[in-house]
Amino acid sequence: MSSNSNRIETYEDFVKVHGVLLAASGLPQSLHRQLFQKLTTETFDAGSYFKIEVCEDGRQRRLVLDSQSMPKESNVFLVDHAWTFRLSDAFSQLQEVPGLAQRMASLMCVDTDLDTDIEEVDAVKGVLHENGTKSNVEDILESEIHNATEKGDGTVKWLELEDADIGDDMLLSLNLSSKFPDLQALSLCGNKLETVEIIVQEVTKLKNLRALWLNNNPVLKKCDHCMEDAILQGCPKLEIYNSNFTINFGEWALGFCGEVYDKDNPSSLCLRDRPLQSVTSLDLSNRCIHNLVNKAFSPAEMPSLSHLNIRGNPLEQNSVRELLEVLKGFPCLQSLGVDIPGPLGESAIEILESLPTLCTLNGVTASKILEEGKHVIDSMLQPRLPEWSADQPLADRVLSAMWLYLMTYRLANEEKIDETSVWYVMDELGSAVRHSDEPNFRVAPFLFMPEGKLSSAVSFSILWPIQNVYKRDECTRDFLYGIGEDKQRSARLTAWFHTPQSYFINEYEKHCQKLQFKSLSYTPTKSSNTESLHRSDGCASRVYTDIPYVEEFLTRTEFVITTEPKDADIIWTSLQVDEDMKTATGITDQQYVNQFPFESCLVMKHHLAETVQKVRKIN
Structure with a gap:
């Protein structure tokens, strides 16, 4: 460090001060210098590589890679802590810190019913508001025509008029069909459209329309399938309706999901030969697809397809055998996402046996599934999502939802450990990293001490890739890193996922079978007589403890601290x-322990079943 300041200035000083923290984090040594540079320059550059997306119908967010690729252990990112607190202070902070409750509610997706209702404002502003909005929309239309003219023949094929306060009257006045007769994709999401007849009348004039989005309009709360049926009848080429595939889906819808077509690259009306040839990754999840067998969805059209996600689709019009036959035809297919149980059956193992080219299934490697005999993959469990009532204050909503996002650490120095945990919520980016049993990223807390002392510490989390990641891949971490089934991993995941009841039934039955091989005979234990703790040879009694306060304040000369449990006269732990602990450490019944006999049967959950079985057998 500099002689004029205690502030860390060199990489060598950084490693010297933070060596233990670096080792505990698990960050590869090859990334230590990059971490040092980003910490000292306060570089938060994750936004240049990732994108946050809304999922689970707006009740959760996920993080996806927005850059082309990111090799394993190639980069490390700083994640800020949006909220750090002691548990006893949580409620008061949410009420008193300006903007905290609002930010946490947004981060945890519990504010989705609080969008400002501007209908009353519109009624007051009347014609002025309507005219102003119409002027803005017409500016957008003129801009689209200008851009299309500069780039090509002036034909607008893709139009996004989202959140533009467009009502029924304005939709009529815009006369979109005469201005844009070749329109293929139209998004009217988040507007104020209410009347089925007006929407059907205007939309069905667009005979070349391939995709229509009316999401988040009042009309969808009132109508049934009659509007959809009428639009499909009037727009026979429509392949996507409100994000779902229609019965007419084909090359255009698949091209949209395969990123062949978008606003900057819409298809031509005269479709080129085999436009899906270049598609390698296709995400068809949650598209309400009933029948996947389609001329466009074939190995002949997509010979390079290697990643396919069909989760969240009913596919009830296809048999298991029919779907497997189609998927077998894709020679490059290596990764598949599908509901299990679902359209391909109830067993992950049987799916892998039927599709031998697969390397991963639902994000889990095929070798691991086969090795562990997994029929249902844990990562497919339905997530727990926050629930709240409309009249519930923001602070109460956050207190209820925060357990899905909270992380914790404890501070310590050379002298003592702080017994009160510090709780924290990562910022919007960090909190969007969801769980996977086969994660591609790892997250760890890190305490940066810029002046080399705990008093100067600033807490962050660090994020780095542990697998090769590619564009549009979801970025995930293991919420229970390092915890296996020997420590009840699946049961612990119940905090974040809805674990099927059958899992607990199966575990109980397995435990019962395990207990049958144990000797459950009960041998009454005679209480030991109370005797003097003083040794007969007059030497000080040896005390083993793992509690810092005992070790620090036990200063009487009758006692001496030992580091080996088996050598101690008294064990205070x-x-x-x-x-199990007695066997591992060599503790005997002749030593004094700060616990009464069989206390573990009452306070340790994993002994409860055995205790109940013993009593049951005796009776």
Whole structure:
């Protein structure tokens, strides 16, 4: 460090001060210098590489890679902590810190019913508001025509008029069909369209329309399938309606999902030969597809397809055998996402046996599925989503939802450990990283001490790729990193996912079978007589403890601290001393322990079943 300041200025000083923290984080050594540079320059550049997307009908967010690719262990990113607190202070902070409750509610997706209702304002502003909005929309239309003229023949094929306050009267006055007769994609999301007849009348004039989005308009709350049926009848080429595939879906819809077609690259009306040849990744999840067998969805049209996601589709019009036959035809297919149980059956193992080219299924490697005999993959569990009532205050909503986002650490120095945990919520980017059993990123807390002392510490989280990641891949982490089934991993995941009841039934049955092989005979234990703790040889009693306060303040000369449990006369520990621990450490019944006999049967959950079985067998 500099002689004039305690501030860390060199990489060597950084490693010297943070060596233990770096090792604990698990960050590869090859990224240590990059972390140092970003910490010292306060570089938060993750926004240049990632994009946050809304999912689960607006009740959750996910993080996807927005750059072309990111190799394993190639980069490390700083993630800020949006809220750090002691648990006892949570409610008061939400009420008193300006903007905190609003930010947390937005981050946790519990504010979706609080959008400002501007209908009353519109009624007051009347014609002025309507004219102003119409002027803005017409400016957009003129801009689209100008851009199309500069880039080509002036034909506008893709039009996005989202959140533009367009009502029924304005839609009529815009006369879109005469201005844009060749329009292929039209988005009217988030407007004020209410009347079925007017929408059908105007939309069905667009005979070349391939995609129509009316999401988040009042009309969708009132109408049934009659509007959809009428639009499909009037627009026979329509392949996407409100984000779902229609029965007419084909090359255009698949090209849209395969990123062949978008606003900057709409298709021509005279479709070129085999436009899907270049598609390697196709996300068809949650498209309400009933029948996947289609002329466009074929190996002949997409010979390079290697990644396919068909999760969230009923596909009830296809048999398991029919779907498997189609998928077998794709020679390059390596990764598949599908509901299990679902359209391909109830067993992940059987799916892999039927599709031998697959390397991953639902994000889990085929070798791991086959090795562990997984029929249903854990990562497919339905997530727990926050629930709230309309009259519930923001602070209460956040307190209810925050457990899905909270992380924790404890501070310590050379002298003592802070027994009160520090709780924190990562910022919007970090909180959008969802769980996977096969994650492609890892997240770890990191305490940066710019002046080399705990008093100067600033807490961050660090994020880095642990697999090769490609554009549009979801970025995930393991919420229970390092915790396996020996520590009840699946049961712990219940905090974030709806674990099927069958899992707990199967685990109970397996545990019962395990207990049958154990000796469950009960041998009454005679209580030991209370004797003097003083040693007969007059030496000080040896005390083993893992509690810093005991070690610090036990200063009487009758006692001496030892580091080996088996050598101690007295054991004063925060750990539960059960038979397993006695075997591992060499503790005997002749030593004094700060626990009464069989205390573990009452306070340790994994001993409860065995205790109940013993009593049941005796009776």
